[in-house]
Amino acid sequence: MPESYVILYELGGPPLDGRTPRRYSVFSWRTRLALAHKGLQVESRPVKISDKAAIAFSGQGKVPVLRDGETVVYDSFRIAEYLEQTYPALPSLFGGETGHALARFVNSWVDRQLVGTLFPSLMLENEHLLEADDAAHLRGQVEGVTGKSLEELAAGRNDALASFRRQLDPVRSALRTHPFLSGSTPRYPDHILFSIFQWARVVTPTRLTADGDLLATWFDHMLDAYDGLGRREPPREAA
Amino acid sequence: MPESYVILYELGGPPLDGRTPRRYSVFSWRTRLALAHKGLQVESRPVKISDKAAIAFSGQGKVPVLRDGETVVYDSFRIAEYLEQTYPALPSLFGGETGHALARFVNSWVDRQLVGTLFPSLMLENEHLLEADDAAHLRGQVEGVTGKSLEELAAGRNDALASFRRQLDPVRSALRTHPFLSGSTPRYPDHILFSIFQWARVVTPTRLTADGDLLATWFDHMLDAYDGLGRREPPREAA
Numbered sequence: 001m002p003e004s005y006v007i008l009y010e011l012g013g014p015p016l017d018g019r020t021p022r023r024y025s026v027f028s029w030r031t032r033l034a035l036a037h038k039g040l041q042v043e044s045r046p047v048k049i050s051d052k053a054a055i056a057f058s059g060q061g062k063v064p065v066l067r068d069g070e071t072v073v074y075d076s077f078r079i080a081e082y083l084e085q086t087y088p089a090l091p092s093l094f095g096g097e098t099g100h101a102l103a104r105f106v107n108s109w110v111d112r113q114l115v116g117t118l119f120p121s122l123m124l125e126n127e128h129l130l131e132a133d134d135a136a137h138l139r140g141q142v143e144g145v146t147g148k149s150l151e152e153l154a155a156g157r158n159d160a161l162a163s164f165r166r167q168l169d170p171v172r173s174a175l176r177t178h179p180f181l182s183g184s185t186p187r188y189p190d191h192i193l194f195s196i197f198q199w200a201r202v203v204t205p206t207r208l209t210a211d212g213d214l215l216a217t218w219f220d221h222m223l224d225a226y227d228g229l230g231r232r233e234p235p236r237e238a239a
Numbered sequence: 240m241p242e243s244y245v246i247l248y249e250l251g252g253p254p255l256d257g258r259t260p261r262r263y264s265v266f267s268w269r270t271r272l273a274l275a276h277k278g279l280q281v282e283s284r285p286v287k288i289s290d291k292a293a294i295a296f297s298g299q300g301k302v303p304v305l306r307d308g309e310t311v312v313y314d315s316f317r318i319a320e321y322l323e324q325t326y327p328a329l330p331s332l333f334g335g336e337t338g339h340a341l342a343r344f345v346n347s348w349v350d351r352q353l354v355g356t357l358f359p360s361l362m363l364e365n366e367h368l369l370e371a372d373d374a375a376h377l378r379g380q381v382e383g384v385t386g387k388s389l390e391e392l393a394a395g396r397n398d399a400l401a402s403f404r405r406q407l408d409p410v411r412s413a414l415r416t417h418p419f420l421s422g423s424t425p426r427y428p429d430h431i432l433f434s435i436f437q438w439a440r441v442v443t444p445t446r447l448t449a450d451g452d453l454l455a456t457w458f459d460h461m462l463d464a465y466d467g468l469g470r471r472e473p474p475r476e477a478a
Contacts, residue, residue: 092337094337095335095336095337095338096334096335096337096338097334097422097423098331098333098334098335098337098338098341098421098422098426098428099334099335099337099338099341100422101413101416101417101419101420101421101422102337102338102341102342102345102420102421102428103341104412104413104416104417105345105409105410105412105413105420105428106341106344108408108409108410108412108413109348109409112408112409112412113406113409167352169347169351170344170347170348170351170352171344171347173343173344173347173351174340174343174344174347177340177343178340178343180340181340181341181344182337182340182341183336183337183339183340184336187337189337189341189344
């Protein structure tokens, strides 16, 4: 086994083809792209949302969890930092200290603003990807936090999408000057942003961007990056 | 005259002390801090909002405008890029290519979200700093864009402040890990964010942050940075 072989514990939904679990976790996609960026070989271990026992070894209950030899790291941003620190000779995820600090801001901006705006209204569709026990678990979580049913949240989807698109204006503005949020090549800030679009691509046929939107072009390039890692995950087709 | 001597054309309000014009321009503060970061000597030339003739040599009508020898540059972000490119041996404003790209995103995020949320409701107070012709000019601009009077906009100040504080959550989150948005030392992304807080400090006694807010601590450090450049500008005192 080569030294660069790591194990990723991540959420997995029931396979479409009876073989490959669906990858819908927004945080796991960040880690998958970060590993590809570093060129590390990875073995994926699907974990159900409701199965805390499978990752008990990490001392906490959330995926993704990375195991690299004897080292166990959880939390997608901390995993990216671990990879950058442990493999400094491989392509940089942050592009230096300033890029690292600003990536933390981007991570928090995406999670607090974009995820908060978009996700509740699309959770009903995420549910369709899951086995019954995981679906019930997710529903309980989201309804507990928002105080609304997934069906009520889904009814607000058009407003949520409009707000989400407006919130992305600063990214559009940046993409007018360079093809990726991180500049001429994608780095971890692009992986963070990609994860939302990829999550939506997997759980819903609803399109997040209009034709001609710079973000649609960017997402297309991100799907092709890393030998088409993102594109190999099948999209959710319209019913 | 040393080579590093540049001229900055920037908005200036009537002096408090009969001598020093008030510096209230949000964009000019970005440039002032960028010049201090590079350690460049600067001569400031105050320009009135309504006086386009004073900067006609730049081929456009907006300040700040930088003149460095034979070179003339306008637009605060382009000025920062010019300084970084022209003086690469002086302390870096962006911390590399990734930092540069992400600074562009921060610039757009601040202008489209934070400025858009906060400024209209405080413009009535900015007016008090200006001579009558500039005050009328500014009122016309803001009322034309928003379709509301400055007095109506001021009435929405508490809601605007609450939204503004929420929008800053991702910055707070980043400041839990490092003292500046750009990491261990301030760079141009901090200058961008500083410019809003400094504008508010000059035009209104209203405080943007509550005691104990990490952003209040950050702003305090930014006022002290560059030999107290920001702090030397007198704040607006409560009436």
